[in-house]
Amino acid sequence: MEARLFVLQRLSAMLLAPLVLVHLGLILYAVRGGLSAEAILARTQGSVGWALFYGVFVLAACVHAPIGVRNVLREWTRWRSRSLDGAMLILAAALLATGLRAVWAVVV
Amino acid sequence: MHDDSQQLRVSIWRGKSEGRFVDYEVPARDSQTVLDVVTWVQRHREPSLAYRFACRVGVCGSCAMTVNGRPRWTCRTHVRKVVSDGRLTIEPLRNLPPIKDLACDMTPFFDKWHRAGGRFKGTSGRNDPLPRLERSSPERRAADAAIECINCAVCYSACDTVTWNPEYLGPAALNRAWTLLNDVRHAERNRILDVVSEDGGCHSCHTHGSCVEYCPVEINPTASIAGLKRRSLGNMLARRNR
Amino acid sequence: MGGGGVSAIGTDRRHAGFAAFVIHRLSGVLLAVFLPLHFLVLGLALDGARALDSLLVFAELPWVKASEWGLVVLLTVHLVFGLRILALEFLPWQGARKMWIAWGAGAAAAAGLLFIVAAH
Numbered sequence: 182m183e184a185r186l187f188v189l190q191r192l193s194a195m196l197l198a199p200l201v202l203v204h205l206g207l208i209l210y211a212v213r214g215g216l217s218a219e220a221i222l223a224r225t226q227g228s229v230g231w232a233l234f235y236g237v238f239v240l241a242a243c244v245h246a247p248i249g250v251r252n253v254l255r256e257w258t259r260w261r262s263r264s265l266d267g268a269m270l271i272l273a274a275a276l277l278a279t280g281l282r283a284v285w286a287v288v289v
Numbered sequence: 290m291h292d293d294s295q296q297l298r299v300s301i302w303r304g305k306s307e308g309r310f311v312d313y314e315v316p317a318r319d320s321q322t323v324l325d326v327v328t329w330v331q332r333h334r335e336p337s338l339a340y341r342f343a344c345r346v347g348v349c350g351s352c353a354m355t356v357n358g359r360p361r362w363t364c365r366t367h368v369r370k371v372v373s374d375g376r377l378t379i380e381p382l383r384n385l386p387p388i389k390d391l392a393c394d395m396t397p398f399f400d401k402w403h404r405a406g407g408r409f410k411g412t413s414g415r416n417d418p419l420p421r422l423e424r425s426s427p428e429r430r431a432a433d434a435a436i437e438c439i440n441c442a443v444c445y446s447a448c449d450t451v452t453w454n455p456e457y458l459g460p461a462a463l464n465r466a467w468t469l470l471n472d473v474r475h476a477e478r479n480r481i482l483d484v485v486s487e488d489g490g491c492h493s494c495h496t497h498g499s500c501v502e503y504c505p506v507e508i509n510p511t512a513s514i515a516g517l518k519r520r521s522l523g524n525m526l527a528r529r530n531r
Numbered sequence: 532m533g534g535g536g537v538s539a540i541g542t543d544r545r546h547a548g549f550a551a552f553v554i555h556r557l558s559g560v561l562l563a564v565f566l567p568l569h570f571l572v573l574g575l576a577l578d579g580a581r582a583l584d585s586l587l588v589f590a591e592l593p594w595v596k597a598s599e600w601g602l603v604v605l606l607t608v609h610l611v612f613g614l615r616i617l618a619l620e621f622l623p624w625q626g627a628r629k630m631w632i633a634w635g636a637g638a639a640a641a642a643g644l645l646f647i648v649a650a651h
């Protein structure tokens with residue numbers, strides 16, 4: 182299992198790298214003008230492009246973050262049992278649900 | 290210059306996991322090594338002090354201990370290079386079960402070496418012609434870069450992932466596996482990728498690089514393990530496509 | 532003869548590769564903690580622009596702005612140190628790419644600076 186998690190971690194990292202760069206650029210651009218809800222939503226609502234971009238972003242993050250957190254907990258606490266794996270799946274599901282909800286909220 | 294009046298303050302661990310540091314005053318000498326210091330203490334102050342050494346000249350790796358927090362060969366460690374404020378603290382190697390004082394049990398280290406597939410098995414017999422090794426081939430160069438390991442366990446002691454992950458095979462075992470994976474004479478190369486891809490294998494390495502930092506023969510286990518990760522990934526993808 | 536104390540054999544971890552590992556791991560943990568909060572804030576847009584606006588007024592608070600700055604730095608750090616790991620593991624070995632650590636810290640500082648400048 183560790184081998185498969187490793188591969189998922191690295192692949193999601195490779196996917197996240199360009200997405201993060203775009204996102205950082207976006208944040209800096211948005212902050213430049215000062216955020217207002219209308220300004221953000223005007224740009225994002227109805228956009229298939231943004232839906233796809235952030236949808237993929239959320240999916241990759243939901244894979245990458247729980248695997249990373251699992252490594253940290255296994256190495257720095259005594260929690261190494263199967264219950265940890267279950268907890269990480271729950272974390273992934275929670276991130277997926279709130280993430281996709283957020284994408285929906287901002288795009289629809 | 291030879292100065293008999295100079296004394297080193299040396300703290301040496303006595304006991305097993307439970308025990309205490311005992312302080313000794315040791316005469317400082319030019320070109321003194323830490324092994325010289327330990328030997329002096331055993332001969333002149335503490336006959337029951339347990340420690341390991343063999344060659345005394347930096348080729349066998351038996352004298353490895355933790356000196357001022359760093360895993361080193363004590364015969365190859367000049368006191369003046371590591372002494373801090375006239376003090377030396379000497380402990381056994383980390384990550385291995387203690388036997389007594391400065392001697393630790395190397396069994397788990399060698400168990401993991403075997404588990405990683407370190408034992409060579411030849412493909413040819415004594416009546417076959419000698420296999421030709423192409424020294425400049427990428428595989429042979431990769432193996433040669435990692436082949437000088439004498440299993441001293443300094444890297445194993447330096448590695449925090451070994452401390453934090455009891456299943457982790459460790460840098461020396463995985464480095465050895467890498468040399469055999471690249472050895473065209475080895476009969477069980479296929480098995481190696483399976484073994485190092487199990488839990489506790491190469492994928493547990495986080496590339497801290499402490500092994501590289503401390504290896505006395507300048508081997509780079511991190512690079513070997515990265516090689517294993519690449520080959521393991523290739524192997525996994527190849528299996529998917531079958 | 533004196534002595535005493537407890538042996539907790541450590542290793543001197545003062546080398547660049549280990550520092551990079553710690554920073555990469557800690558930034559990842561902090562980001563993982565932040566991410567659900569971030570998603571929840573955005574989800575509030577579901578309640579309409581007004582809910583998001585009142586939250587964006589909240590976002591003008593100095594400590595909130597400082598946290599946002601912190602997160603930009605964390606994300607940049609985690610990204611660059613992560614790219615170093617990917618390079619070490621999947622590209623042919625070319626040294627520990629220790630210069631990447633310096634560059635990574637620099638990039639994060641630059642991103643943080645840009646954020647401060649842009650926010651004015």
